[in-house]
Amino acid sequence: MVKKANLDFWLIIKIVLFFLLAFFLVYPMFNLFKGSFFDVESGKFSLEYYKEYFSRSYYFKAFRNSMTVSSLATLLTVLVGAPLAYIMTRFRIRGKRFLAILIIISLLSPPFIGAYSWIMLLGRSGVITKLLSYIGINIPSIYGFKGILLVFVLKLFPYVYLYVAGALKSIDSSLEEAAESLGSTNIRKIMTVTFPLIMPTMLGGALLVFMTALADFGTPMILGEGYVTMPVLIYSEFVGEVGGSAGFASAISVLLVLFIIVVFYLQRYIVNKRTYEMSALRPVEARELKGSKKFFAYLYCYVIVGLATIPQIVVVYTSFLETNGPIFTGGYSINSYTTVIRRMGDSIQNSFIYSIVAVVIMIIVTLFISYLSVRRKSFSSNMLDTMVMLPYIIPGTVIGITYLITFNSRPLILSGTAAIIILSLVIRRTPTIIRSSTAILYQIDPSIEEASISLGYHPAKTFFKVTVVMMLPGIFSGAILAWIRSICELSSSIILYSGSTKTMAVAIYVEVIRTSFGTAAAISTILIGSTVIALMLFFKLTGREEISL
Amino acid sequence: MSVTINFKNTIKKYGDVAVINDLSFGVKAGEFFTLLGPSGCGKTTILRMLAGFNSIEGGEVLIDESVINKTSPHKRNIGMVFQNYAIFPHMTVYDNVAFGLKVRRFGKKQIQQRVDEILKIVQIEKWKDKYPKNLSGGQQQRVALARAIVIHPKVLLMDEPLSNLDAKLRVEMRVAIKKIQNRIGITTIYVTHDQEEALAISDRIAVMNTGKILQIGTPEDIYMRPVDVFVATFIGHSNIFNAKLVVEDNTSNVLFKDGYRVRLSKMYDESQAIRVAVRPEDLILNTNSVGLKGKVILGTFLGQRINYEILLDEGSSVLVTQDINNLERIIPGGETVYLSIGAEERINIFDEAGNRNLILKENNYDGKKS
Numbered sequence: 030m031v032k033k034a035n036l037d038f039w040l041i042i043k044i045v046l047f048f049l050l051a052f053f054l055v056y057p058m059f060n061l062f063k064g065s066f067f068d069v070e071s072g073k074f075s076l077e078y079y080k081e082y083f084s085r086s087y088y089f090k091a092f093r094n095s096m097t098v099s100s101l102a103t104l105l106t107v108l109v110g111a112p113l114a115y116i117m118t119r120f121r122i123r124g125k126r127f128l129a130i131l132i133i134i135s136l137l138s139p140p141f142i143g144a145y146s147w148i149m150l151l152g153r154s155g156v157i158t159k160l161l162s163y164i165g166i167n168i169p170s171i172y173g174f175k176g177i178l179l180v181f182v183l184k185l186f187p188y189v190y191l192y193v194a195g196a197l198k199s200i201d202s203s204l205e206e207a208a209e210s211l212g213s214t215n216i217r218k219i220m221t222v223t224f225p226l227i228m229p230t231m232l233g234g235a236l237l238v239f240m241t242a243l244a245d246f247g248t249p250m251i252l253g254e255g256y257v258t259m260p261v262l263i264y265s266e267f268v269g270e271v272g273g274s275a276g277f278a279s280a281i282s283v284l285l286v287l288f289i290i291v292v293f294y295l296q297r298y299i300v301n302k303r304t305y306e307m308s309a310l311r312p313v314e315a316r317e318l319k320g321s322k323k324f325f326a327y328l329y330c331y332v333i334v335g336l337a338t339i340p341q342i343v344v345v346y347t348s349f350l351e352t353n354g355p356i357f358t359g360g361y362s363i364n365s366y367t368t369v370i371r372r373m374g375d376s377i378q379n380s381f382i383y384s385i386v387a388v389v390i391m392i393i394v395t396l397f398i399s400y401l402s403v404r405r406k407s408f409s410s411n412m413l414d415t416m417v418m419l420p421y422i423i424p425g426t427v428i429g430i431t432y433l434i435t436f437n438s439r440p441l442i443l444s445g446t447a448a449i450i451i452l453s454l455v456i457r458r459t460p461t462i463i464r465s466s467t468a469i470l471y472q473i474d475p476s477i478e479e480a481s482i483s484l485g486y487h488p489a490k491t492f493f494k495v496t497v498v499m500m501l502p503g504i505f506s507g508a509i510l511a512w513i514r515s516i517c518e519l520s521s522s523i524i525l526y527s528g529s530t531k532t533m534a535v536a537i538y539v540e541v542i543r544t545s546f547g548t549a550a551a552i553s554t555i556l557i558g559s560t561v562i563a564l565m566l567f568f569k570l571t572g573r574e575e576i577s578l
Numbered sequence: 579m580s581v582t583i584n585f586k587n588t589i590k591k592y593g594d595v596a597v598i599n600d601l602s603f604g605v606k607a608g609e610f611f612t613l614l615g616p617s618g619c620g621k622t623t624i625l626r627m628l629a630g631f632n633s634i635e636g637g638e639v640l641i642d643e644s645v646i647n648k649t650s651p652h653k654r655n656i657g658m659v660f661q662n663y664a665i666f667p668h669m670t671v672y673d674n675v676a677f678g679l680k681v682r683r684f685g686k687k688q689i690q691q692r693v694d695e696i697l698k699i700v701q702i703e704k705w706k707d708k709y710p711k712n713l714s715g716g717q718q719q720r721v722a723l724a725r726a727i728v729i730h731p732k733v734l735l736m737d738e739p740l741s742n743l744d745a746k747l748r749v750e751m752r753v754a755i756k757k758i759q760n761r762i763g764i765t766t767i768y769v770t771h772d773q774e775e776a777l778a779i780s781d782r783i784a785v786m787n788t789g790k791i792l793q794i795g796t797p798e799d800i801y802m803r804p805v806d807v808f809v810a811t812f813i814g815h816s817n818i819f820n821a822k823l824v825v826e827d828n829t830s831n832v833l834f835k836d837g838y839r840v841r842l843s844k845m846y847d848e849s850q851a852i853r854v855a856v857r858p859e860d861l862i863l864n865t866n867s868v869g870l871k872g873k874v875i876l877g878t879f880l881g882q883r884i885n886y887e888i889l890l891d892e893g894s895s896v897l898v899t900q901d902i903n904n905l906e907r908i909i910p911g912g913e914t915v916y917l918s919i920g921a922e923e924r925i926n927i928f929d930e931a932g933n934r935n936l937i938l939k940e941n942n943y944d945g946k947k948s
Contacts (some may be wrong), residue, residue, distance in 0.1 A: 474662055474664060476660040476661070476662060476664040477664045477665075477666065479629070479631055479651075479658070479660070479664065480658065480660060480664040480665075480666075480722075480725070481666075481677070482630075482631075482651045482652045483629055483630075483651055483652070483654070483656055483657070483658045483726075484652075484657075484677055484678030484681065484725070484726075484729060485652050485653075485655070485678055485681045485682060485729065486652055486681050487650075487652050488652070490681075491652075495666060498668055499666075499667065499668060
């Protein structure tokens, strides 16, 4: 039985995957949904939580805050990132490769590092604040809306940069040359040819910025001081000292997720209608600039990348300062490191173990799911693929409370264990690898597998001996990115951790809240160091010095 | 030792659409059998049904006496060469060829011996330790062939194996494939859309169109006596004329539109409208006012021969080939010429619809006849 022999193996895999997804994704999400509609004490159906949300302006304000800061951040990242991408791809800039790597490093380093570095510089007792007030200048407060916006823009413009730079590189020079030979001026050419071609990609990057900003927990938590955003509201309502309510937090989460799904599909609908498949045989060559144009181009690139890199530099620098609690006592030492290793060695170990285990599981799940969705196309395979992609757009905070609500009781009690953190990482970051993995599989001709089968290898054996072996190098690069994301993860672990399962990201957050900046900087430096090493490995594996997200 | 292959009333469906319906044919032991047809005619589908990659919705497929409909593809012991070679890029030439032997649990020595032997036969022993990406298309093709035959399969299947090679290499490789097949004597089914390749390489050819086999025969048979107008025009070039078959006074004649008559040696029962197929090399150019009158549109010099496109007065355009040896001069465009039929036994006469060759007794393709 041709069909049956293949089906048996893949049918089992499919059933197992469905079961896992049902249990670790659908069931928790359903629980969240249910929890928002049923009163905790009476267990009766009620719309009380939703009523409460809409009746108090304080709660609705969080939504408005989230929207304002995320939309503005999106707009500004486009205004900053798109010109940067244009200048860096179209003109000759010395140190371009170095700048590009710095941009990627700043994108991939832990998200909340930006927030607390800027506090150290511009906060109430920040270095720059003090320096300026010494000479009589008072700068506006970094806390609240402005600070969050600043950190978001500097942290997230790399998304727009990477997307737009990728699109610009895929435009064949003949297209722009055609426009020129037809008599278009430079500006006209950019507006009528270049810009429309990169528009869909730019929108894709902008959406990613919007989603990330909307879901970000660490930055508004550290910098907000009263400027409450949705993830912060969900978190504080859930763990709140003044009687946290799981039901109410669930209701807010449901609203947030519904909103994000609408935005996501709307964007996809708009972008899909006008995406252009392009691949440049001959990309546009970078030109040499002259005079003041050259000066401003260099100034722009170096200032922007410099600003984006400041948090990393500040963190690494301060990690070597002698401290006493929040006070830098002057002089250099490695005391912060010895303290960290003595007191927080567990967290470092945890982070590495969890993220590595999570990535291994992700790779296995990804191999199976992408094979099913590419080679065994069917309604159910497609559904698997859609389901596994869903957490891509769900904020980490929501996943965190969803998991804690669900796995706090039978049939499976996982709260406080390492398993719950690992599972949440797998659920959240698998989408990062899946897309690249499916892309690779599309490039492998099915006849290679057929050749193996006709040479006598059972389809299952063929999968492991041929398909997997050929996919692995490609999957590895995706896995490294997923690993970096996992080891820096804060928003769901902050909800799921217990004393013994604290991770580095959580430890940094706790130290920052305790204003123990020296130790925070030391752990952050270890974290940044790990991601940079991973990134170098990624570059070496892919042979390129760029990433696609 | 070689096996026979038989398709009996085989059906292949995609959803509700039967792309192969009630198809039967047989391949003899040790034969080089080619499925030839335009793309989408179902030839690859048939090959993949035999290999096990396409399910079979009805009928039977037999290798020797055993029905293989339900055998898993990995248990069929069939060697397959794919259009894009399907070489494992992560293995050396040696490992590629040894791949099928390893799963058969041969000893290390035996594997080595058999791989070395086959590499010698296909002449790539020099490249043994190279990775595929360092090989040319022709060399990769030889690896694919070696990998398929080293397992001593019952049947060798080749799916357009030469279509990715350049013209010169294609000719070289088809000679190599033919020689190797001869030497091993394995029953082979070869799929191609290239009629010249099919003629050059096959013992017998099955010409296909829209899921049906129209004719099975040796290359000569099919070229000389195509069963219908489709085969006549698909295999080589045929000029098709609408004409009349006139039976009178104990003679049969073909009467062309402008009155040109050719007497046939064979007798027919009744007069009827017909279509006549004449190969370009069977039309003779003359200026003696014999035959069909027309005007030269363009002469193309091809070295060994010259092709003329000629617009006949009756309205149709025909292709005529003139051998360089019979050449007095190249006829310039615009000149009036006459075309006569060289040898009446070389033309083919079809019914008006073009579905039946009146010269052949029956359109039999069960493979027993030849």
